[in-house]
C-alpha cells in the first residue's frame with residue numbers, strides 16, 4: 001500500500017490506569033484507507049482503552065502515535081485528529097447529553113465553526129440518512145436502546161469523519177436494529193475499526209478480524225468458515241439468515 | 243402439572259409508565275417448578291418491566307399476580323416474594339452498591355436476619371461456588387464488566403432463592419465468561435426465566451423460548467434447529483462449539 | 485478519580501474508629517479555642533507526631549495541606565496590616581503590626597495542627613468504617629445512610645462526568661467564556677442529574693430485592709480492646725493538658 | 736468557598752453549628768427512607784460540581800450549584816449540603832470538622848432562601864420567561880448570599896478581617912453570573928427532559 005494511505009499507525013503503545021496492571025502492552029496497529037477491521041477479545045483485554053488512546057482521551061506511557069502521517073502527541077494535535085476520526089462509545093448513554101436529538105447532532109458541527117443554520121442542516125441531513133427523520137425533537141434521554149445507538153452514530157457522522165471507531169455498536173440491540181445498523185455501515189464509504197463480541201456480525205461487515213488479548217493485538221489468525229448448529233423460534237420475531 | 247408446582251402466575255397484567263403508551267398489555271405468564279424459560283424480544287418490548295412487576299418494584303394497573311399460590315398485592319406480600327425470587331438486574335452497576343465485594347454479597351443474608359458470621363460464611367461460599375474466590379476485598383466499582391455480572395449473580399444467589407429472574411446476563415460478556423455463566427446456570431437446581439438477545443445461548447440452557455412483542459408474550463412458537471454458516475478466527479481466543 | 489487516602493498497617497489503623505473520631509473531635513475543639521502560642525506549638529508537634537506514626541508519607545500530607553494554606557496565605561496579605569496594635573515595621577506607607585503578625589502566626593499553626601490530625605484520621609480509617617462508627621456514636625441513622633449513598637454516588641457521578649466530558653471533547657468542544665460553553669456545561673450537569681436520579685431509583689430497587697428494610701449492618705465489628713483504652717487515656721490526658729495550659733495562662 | 740479550620744472565632748463556630756443543626760433538623764423532619772437515594776444524588780452532585788471548572792473570562796471557576804440544590808430540595812438542602820461538605824473534608828481536606836457547621840450554613844441557608852423566594856417559579860405551569868427568571872435568580876442569589884455569609888463569618892471573627900471579607904465577596908461576583916446562567920439552562924434542561932425532578936415536593940409540608 002502507498003505510504004499516504006496509512007491512516008492510523010501505532011507503535012509500541014503502553015498504557016496502564018493508575019494502580020492497575022498494564023491495559024495496553026507494546027501494542028502495534030496499522031489502519032490503511034479502506035480497511036474495515038473487526039476487533040474481538042475478552043472483557044478487559046484493552047479494546048476500549050485502545051480507542052481512547054487513538055482519540056487522545058488517554059495518554060500512552062510509551063510508544064508513538066502517527067495519524068495521517070503526522071506524529072500526534074499533544075492535546076493540540078489530537079484536536080485535529082478528532083475532526084477526522086469519529087468514535088462511537090461503548091455505552092450510548094455516554095455520548096448523548098443534549099435535551100433533544102437535533103441539538104445533540106448539531107453540537108459537533110457547531111464546535112467545528114459552522115453557523116447555527118448550517119449545523120442544523122447538517123444535523124437534519126444526517127438524521128435523514130440514518131432513517132431517523134422525524135426524530136429531531138425527541139428527548140434523547142427517552143429514546144430506546146436501539147434508537148440511542150443510531151442517534152449516537154448520527155452525532156459522529158455529522159462531523160463528517162474519514163474514519164470511524166465503533167465500540168460494541170451492537171451491544172444490547174435486538175436483531176432488527178442490528179440488521180439496520182449493518183445496512184448503514186455497509187453503505188458508508190469509510191474506513192473503520194469495529195469492536196464486537198459477535199463474530200457473525202464482524203464476519204459480515206469487516207474484511208479482517210483481529211483479536212486482542214492482555215493488551216496486545218494478535219495478528220497470526222486466519223479466518224475460518226465452518227458449520228454451526230443453531231436453534232431459534234420461528235414466528236413474528238424475525239431473525240436473519242444468510 | 244400439579245397446582246402447587248405453579249410458582250409464578252400472572253393474569254391480564256397491564257402496566258404503563260406515566261405519560262407513555264402501555265409497556266405491558268394484558269400479559270399472561272405461568273412458571274412451574276423446574277421450568278427454565280428463555281425470553282427474547284425487541285428493545286422496549288417490556289421484558290425488563292415484566293421482571294420488575296413480578297418483584298413488586300412496579301405496580302400493575304390491572305391484572306392479578308399469584309406467587310406460590312398466594313395472591314400478591316401489597317408491599318408486605320412482595321417482601322416475602324423477594325426472599326424466594328432473586329432478580330439479576332440488566333445493568334450490574336445498579337446491583338452493586340457496597341464498597342467491597344464481600345460486603346455486597348453479605349448484604350442480602352444480613353437483611354434476612356443472619357448473624358454477621360453466618361452472612362460472611364454464606365458470602366464466601368457463594369463466591370467460591372462461582373469461582374470468585376479471592377475477590378472478597380476487591381472494590382466493586384473497579385471490577386471489569388464480566389466480573390461485575392458474576393458478582394451480581396453472587397449477591398442474588400447468596401439469598402438462596404428458589405427462582406431466578408435473569409435480565410440479559412450475557413450483555414457485553416466475552417465468550418469465555420459466557421461459557422462460565424452457562425456452566426453455573428446449568429449446575430443450579432433452580433427454576434429461572436432468562437432474558438437475552440442471543441438465541442444460541444438461550445437454546446443451550448433453557449427448555450422453552452418465548453418471545454415478547456409490544457408488551458405481550460407470544461406462545462405460538464416452535465423451536466427449530468437448523469444449520470447456520472459461521473466464521474471466526476482460530477487462535478488463542480477460544481470459542482465454544484458443541 | 486476520587487481516591488481515599490489509605491495507608492499500610494499501623495498501630496493507629498488498628499484502633500477502634502470510634503476512639504479515633506472522638507479524639508480528633510476533642511483535639512480540634514480544644515485547638516480551635518486556644519490562643520496561647522506555646523499551647524498551639526505543642527498541639528502542632530503532637531499532631532505531626534501522630535500523622536507520622538499513622539504512616540502517612542510526608543509528601544502526601546504536605547500536598548493535602550496546600551488547600552488549607554492557600555486561604556491562610558490570602559489572610560497573611562491582610563492581617564499583619566489590619567490588625568490593630570503597635571507598628572513593628574513599615575512596608576512603604578503600610579504599618580505591619582506586631583499583634584497582626586502574631587495573630588496570623590497563631591491561625592497558621594492552628595489550621596495546620598487541626599488538619600494534620602484530620603489527615604491522620606482519614607488515612608487510617610476507610611470512609612465506610614467511619615460512617616458505621618459515626619452511627620455507633622449517635623449520629624442519626626438517616627444521616628449516616630445519606631452519607632453512604634452520597635459516597636457511593638460520588639464515584640458513579642464522577643465517572644459519568646468524565647465520560648460525558650470525553651464525549652464533548654471528541655466532538656471538538658473547547659470551553660471558552662461563551663454562552664455555548666455555559667449551555668453545554670448546564671446540559672451536561674442536567675444529564676448527570678437525570679441519569680443519576682434514575683440510577684438512584686434502580687439501586688434502591690436492587691436493595692429492596694435483597695430484603696432491605698432500612699437497617700444498616702456492618703461487617704466490621706467494633707470492639708474496644710486494651711490498646712484502645714490506653715490510647716484513649718493517653719490522648720485525653722494530652723488534650724486536657726493542652727486545655728489546662730491554655731486556661732491557666734488566659735485567666 | 737470553604738473556610739478552613741483554625742480561622743474563625745469560637746463564637747462564630749458555635750453559632751454556625753447551632754443554626755446548621757436546627758436547619759438539618761427541619762430538613763430531616765418527615766424524611767422518608769425512600770427519599771434518601773434521591774437526596775444522596777443531589778449531595779453527590781453538589782460534591783462533584785466543585786470539581787467541574789468552567790472558564791469565566793481570564794480565570795476558571797468551579798461550580799457551586801447550591802441554588803439548584805435549593806430549588807430541588809428546599810429545606811432538605813441542609814442535610815444534603817452537610818453530607819457533601821463532610822465528604823469534601825474527609826476526602827480532600829477542604830473545610831474541616833469544627834468549621835463544618837459554619838460552612839454548611841453559608842451554603843445551605845442561601846439555598847433555602849432561594850427556594851422560598853423563587854421556588855414558585857420552577858414548579859409546573861409557570862411561563863417560560865418567569866421560569867428562566869426564577870432559575871437564574873436562584874443561581875445568582877444563592878452564590879451572592881453565600882459570598883456575603885462567608886465574608887460575614889470572617890468579619891464577625893474580628894474587625895481585622897474586613898478587607899479580606901470584602902475581597903471574598905468581590906471574588907464571588909463573576910461566579911454569580913456563571914451560576915445564574917448555568918442554573919437557568921440546567922433547569923430548562925430538567926423541565927424538558929424530566930420535569931418530575933423539579934416537581935417533587937421535597938420540602939416538608
Ligand SMILES: Nc1ncnc2c1ncn2[C@@H]1O[C@H](COP(=O)(O)OP(=O)(O)OP(=O)(O)O)[C@@H](O)[C@H]1O
Pocket residue numbers: 017018020023041042043044045046047048049050090384385386387388414
Ligand atoms: N477507568 C478505569 N480505571 C481503572 N481501570 C480501568 C478503567 N477502565 C478500564 N480499566 C481496566 O483496564 C483494563 C482494560 O479495560 P478496557 O475497558 O479497555 O477493556 P475492554 O477490552 O474494552 O473490555 P470490555 O469487553 O469489557 O468492554 C481492564 O482490566 C479494566 O478493568
Ligand SMILES: Nc1ncnc2c1ncn2[C@@H]1O[C@H](COP(=O)(O)OP(=O)(O)OP(=O)(O)O)[C@@H](O)[C@H]1O
Pocket residue numbers: 142143144145146172259260262265283284285286287288289290291292332
Ligand atoms: N423509567 C421509565 N420511564 C418511562 N418509560 C420507560 C421507563 N423504563 C422503560 N420505559 C419504556 O417502557 C417500554 C418497555 O421498556 P423495558 O425496559 O421493559 O423494555 P425491554 O424489553 O427490557 O427493552 P431492552 O431490550 O432494551 O432492555 C419502553 O418503551 C421504554 O422506553
Ligand SMILES: [Mg+2]
Pocket residue numbers: 047048049090167
Ligand atoms: Mg470495552
Ligand SMILES: [Mg+2]
Pocket residue numbers: 289290291332409
Ligand atoms: Mg430490558
